[in-house]
Amino acid sequence: MTEAALLRVRGLDVTYRRARLRGGDVHAVRGVDLTVGRGETVGLVGESGSGKSTIGSAVLGLVPATGGGIEFDGADITHATRTDRRLLARRMQVVFQDPYGSMNPAHTVGDTLAEALRHNLGLPADEIHERVLRALDDVGLPPGAAHRYPAAFSGGQRQRIAIARALVMEPDFIVCDEAVSALDLSVQAQVLNLLARLKRDRGLSYLFISHDLAVVRYLSDTIVVLYAGRVVERGPAALVADHPSHPYTRALLAAAPVPDPIAQRRRQAERRLTSTAGTTSGRVSAGCAFAPRCPFAQETCWSDQPELVEHDGVSVACHRRDEIAAGTAVPLQTSAGAA
Numbered sequence: 001m002t003e004a005a006l007l008r009v010r011g012l013d014v015t016y017r018r019a020r021l022r023g024g025d026v027h028a029v030r031g032v033d034l035t036v037g038r039g040e041t042v043g044l045v046g047e048s049g050s051g052k053s054t055i056g057s058a059v060l061g062l063v064p065a066t067g068g069g070i071e072f073d074g075a076d077i078t079h080a081t082r083t084d085r086r087l088l089a090r091r092m093q094v095v096f097q098d099p100y101g102s103m104n105p106a107h108t109v110g111d112t113l114a115e116a117l118r119h120n121l122g123l124p125a126d127e128i129h130e131r132v133l134r135a136l137d138d139v140g141l142p143p144g145a146a147h148r149y150p151a152a153f154s155g156g157q158r159q160r161i162a163i164a165r166a167l168v169m170e171p172d173f174i175v176c177d178e179a180v181s182a183l184d185l186s187v188q189a190q191v192l193n194l195l196a197r198l199k200r201d202r203g204l205s206y207l208f209i210s211h212d213l214a215v216v217r218y219l220s221d222t223i224v225v226l227y228a229g230r231v232v233e234r235g236p237a238a239l240v241a242d243h244p245s246h247p248y249t250r251a252l253l254a255a256a257p258v259p260d261p262i263a264q265r266r267r268q269a270e271r272r273l274t275s276t277a278g279t280t281s282g283r284v285s286a287g288c289a290f291a292p293r294c295p296f297a298q299e300t301c302w303s304d305q306p307e308l309v310e311h312d313g314v315s316v317a318c319h320r321r322d323e324i325a326a327g328t329a330v331p332l333q334t335s336a337g338a339a
Helices: 052-060 082-088 109-120 125-138 143-147 155-167 185-202 213-219 237-242 247-254 261-276 299-303 321-326 333-337
Strands: 005-016 026-037 041-045 067-072 092-095 173-177 205-210 222-227 230-236 309-311 314-316
Touching: 005 052, 005 205, 026 041, 026 052, 026 067, 026 205, 026 230, 041 052, 041 213, 052 092, 052 173, 052 205, 092 155, 109 125, 109 143, 109 155, 125 143, 125 155, 155 185, 185 205, 185 213, 205 213, 213 222, 213 237, 213 247, 222 237, 222 247, 230 237, 230 247, 309 321
Parallel strands: 041 205, 041 222, 092 173, 173 205
Antiparallel strands: 005 026, 005 067, 222 230, 230 314, 309 314
């Protein structure tokens, strides 16, 4: 990883407009800042509805930003035109969760990979053929795969094809949106190792989006934890994943099973505490969005939105960060459940 930033997101807001009768506007992303360096993997982690995929979509221009800005390699792409986005496709690609759903079953794999090159670059046929075979080889598929149809491949092989489709453009940056979540654990490991090798060999940068903290920890240099559209914790992967400071990050860690039975019981107890805090109250927090679920929530948490404050290289948005990090915070379930 180098210090030069390839992607900068500053104060990003994304709001989905809805009629008042349907519940009003949905504020999916609120004031998010993040930076992806050249050759760096930044992992976005959070549960469904946290805003992580919306951030990826905004970066790719698939949904409009309603506030803030997005820069790619120094250029403002917040409101890039369709022509600009077509040029950006040469450097910025995406791998989605469901590769089969994004492929035409009537097209061979070779045609699927070549289509992007013909549409965006207008390359001659011989160069397109060469790039297709090179991309397939890079993801561990034989040249004959180009002549077969998507239905002939397993889920893991289809994800390799989706990665190859991104690689044919020879990009600098790839958004991986839940790219391994639908795969078996053994296949997940193979695809993660593939992504790590491609990053090393091609100098790629990734924005890696997942609900699984352990998966994000494996591939990422930096982890950004999202809850209700806001960043609640950000820092080096080892520090955030192995020694989380925010109660929500701790809950994500507790959700991952471990072989040590004592540690597993400890995680189960913490997960139960987080899942039951505030469940008997209809109180809505004007401060921290996590307060209704947080076992450590106190009155300040309900009234004041915590700022993202850096400490020893990790930024955390939590009023009780120091106590939780020191292990001196006492769960206050009655605070979370108070009227």
